[in-house]
Each structure stands twice: as C-alpha cells, then as structure tokens.
Amino acid sequence: MNAQTPTHRLRAGMVGIGMIFDETYRPFFERTHAEGMYDRRFGDVAVELSAVASRTGKRTDAYLKSAGNRIGPCQNFHGNHSVAEMLKGGIDFGCVATPDDRHFEASQAILSAGAHLLVEKPSVLTLSELDQLIELANEKNVLAKVVYHKLLDPDHKKMRTLVVDDVLQHVNNGYCSLLEPKSISGSQFAEWIKGRNPGTYVAVHYIKLIDFSFGGKLKTITATGQRGIVGPASGNTWDSTQMRMIYEYPTGREAAFDIHTSWVTPDNFPGYVEQEVQFRFDNGLWNGHSRKRGVECTVEGKTPFTLKNSMNNHYNGTFCEPWGERSQRGYGIEVLERFAREVAYVEYAGSKEDRSKRLAEMRKLNYNDLAADRQTVAAVQALEAILAHAADGEPDCVVRVNDEQGGLVLYRPGSQEPEVLYSGSV
DSSP states (O other), X not given: XXXXXXXXXXXXXEEOXXXXXXXXXXHHHHHHHHHOEEETTTEEEEEEEEEEEESSSHHHHHHHHHHGGGSOOOEXXXXXXXHHHHHHTOOSEEEEOSOGGGHHHHHHHHHHTTOEEEEESSXXXXXXXXXXXXXXXXXXXXXXXXXXXGGGSHHHHHHHXXXXXXXXXXXXXXXXXXEEEHHIIIIITTTTOTTOXXXXXXXXXXXXXXXHHXXXXXXXXXXXXXXXXXXXXXXXXXXXXXXXXXXXXXXXXXXXXXXXXXXXXXXXXXXXXXXXXXXXXXXXXXXXXXXXXXXXXXXXXXXXXXXXXXXXXXXSEEEEOTTSOEEEXXXXXXXXXHHHHHHHHHHHSSOGGGHHHHHHHHHTOTTXXXXXXXXXXXXXXXXXXXXXXXXXXXXXXXXXXXXXXXXXXXXOTTOSOOEEEXXXXX
C-alpha cells in the first residue's frame, strides 16, 4: 500500500455555515483535508467535509469557491429539506452549528440516520429533548457529543487540574462574566436573536465549566435580566442576564455561582469578548481574565474596530509559523479534532466485535457526552422558563431541582401552584 493512501475514511456533514463554522470547523476540515488524522490505535484516517446543509446555500457556495483545493469535493444542500438530502448521501458524523433553538431537529435527524453527532452548545433547550437524543444514540450505537470548547482553555484545564489533585479544596462560590460586543446581537446573530437571550447562548459555557470542574448536585436556579436595546423593553428579547445556581456537595455544604452575560457591550470595546471568572475555595482563590492574560496591540486606523487591542490567541488564532507555514489553531479547533479522534477510535481502533466496548469507553467522557449534560441542560431550561415568566410580568421565579414535586419545578412568587418543567429525575 502506498504510504500516502489513508487506511480509513470519515465523511462529515455540516449543518449551518455561519461564524462558528468559519472560526473553527473550516480550519479543522481544511487541515484534515491536507494532513489527514493519524493515531497508532486507528491508523491514518482521511477526514473530509463531504456535504453542507443550510437554509440558502449562499455562504456554502461562496466558501467552496474561495477554498479551492483547501477542501475536497463537497455537496451544497439548501432549503427546508437540506438535512434530509445531506443524509441520503451518507455521512459518518454530522456537526450542528445552527442557532440553539434549531439544534434538536437536526441532531435528531443525524442520529436517526445512524451517524455520530457533534452539536454546538447548548446541545438542546429542554431535558425532554435531551432524553430523546440520548435514547436515539443508544438505539443506533453511535456517539452523541456536544462542543464545550472552554473546557479546553489552558487556564480552565489548569484550574480543574488543581481541583482534581486536591490542591484547591472545596469551592465555596464563584462568579463568571462574559460580555460580547453589540455587533454580535446586532449583525452576526440578528437573524435569530428575536425571543432569545445571551445567557442560554453564552453562559452555558460557564454552567458546564462549573458542573464539570466541581461536580455536585444542582439544587436551585434564579435569574433576572435587562431588555430594551436589542428589542423592546417589554418584550422577550434580552440584552443581558444574571443567573445564580446553587450546588450541593457530598459533604452537605453548598456553593453559589453567579453568571453575568451580555451581548450589548459597545463595539469599540478593546477586546473581542470580555471573559472573567473567580472561584473561591476553602484554601485558595482562582482568578482568570481572558484579556489580562493576553497582549495589547494598537494599530493606527485599525484598532479597536477592524482589529481589537486585546486578542484571545488561545481560542483561535491565525499565525505565520517560524518555518513559514500559515496556520490557524487554538482550543476552539482542538475540541473538534478531539471528537473526530473519538469517532475514529470507535470505528477503526480494533475489531468490529469490540466496537461496543470502544463505544462505551468514549461515552464515559463526561466533558462532552450528552448523557453527562443533564444538569447543564436543566440549568438552561430553567433559565429559559424564568425569563419567559419575567417577560410575561412574573419576575423573581425560582426553579428547584429534584424536589418532591418533580425533577425541574418552577415556583412563582405569590402562587401556591408549582409549574413542573420536567417530571423525571435530573
């Protein structure tokens, strides 16, 4: 066999081709097209973007024309039935990077076709949808995973390492803040922002960071927010949200976590995104700040508009390597490669008879498996419900997890009747 001939092949389908595709999936697929993917356990695997499904197909067409030989043959499906048409051609795994309230339908279709799934955060917006996807993945014997790229941030990985090694002992409370520029809500996501909020779309990264890093049982969720900039002050489109989660740990002690999120920061803010975390422990304190860990750059006529003063070169950066090669890398791309390696391991790292063992092994990875996403999705569903009641004139609702009324129960001030959002156990 020619040394350049891949041993195996993985065909990928992409649902949605917006900003997230351009920043992470595009460089991932372009690199694997050029270099393939190798591991001693499964050999040389060709990973190819074989099809894209989108609403209009215009961005796909523009990308395929500009990409040239950086990508292989790729079909462009568009319209109301684009996902179904894409799946007819056959794929090995499908990636979903649409607005979050469209994740479920596309994910369900991919799993039903017997393909592995990778869906952007939040995976889905309700626990009942999560249950259906997990059941489908089990029925079809495929992986169902969700992208939480911030878990691969070197700073977050280091913090978790100190927690795992018992250097930082028992978290007491935490604060997370993520502020995005107004252009995010006003242009990049203007098509789908109506009726949505930045907490669900952005804060879910920190919900997962807290849930994954510290463990414990989610008990209570409260939230509030502000309106009036990207939508009417009396409407259901939110400029910013403030969310609190209470967790209980095996010792019986509790910890409170506050997550503040906004997508109406002025566009001339010096950083692309302002991200900050603080966690207090029995014996220590962890502070992280995305801008202060980085660099500052000023270019006349460019900063801070077309080029920001502060850059996050860890998440995703374009570089001219010392040896002259142009590259694009970072943990936002690394997380996608990790999923592709998990799929390749399941399919090619041994005999067909042992595939079920390899599948079970990859499903145990609770940083991205849908089955380990229950408390995160519960927090998202609670946030959505609390904000919906606030928009209807009922602020200050509280959602409790696994109480005597059900798995996810909303309580309204002044009302004796709870609203059961999810009856099963979270």
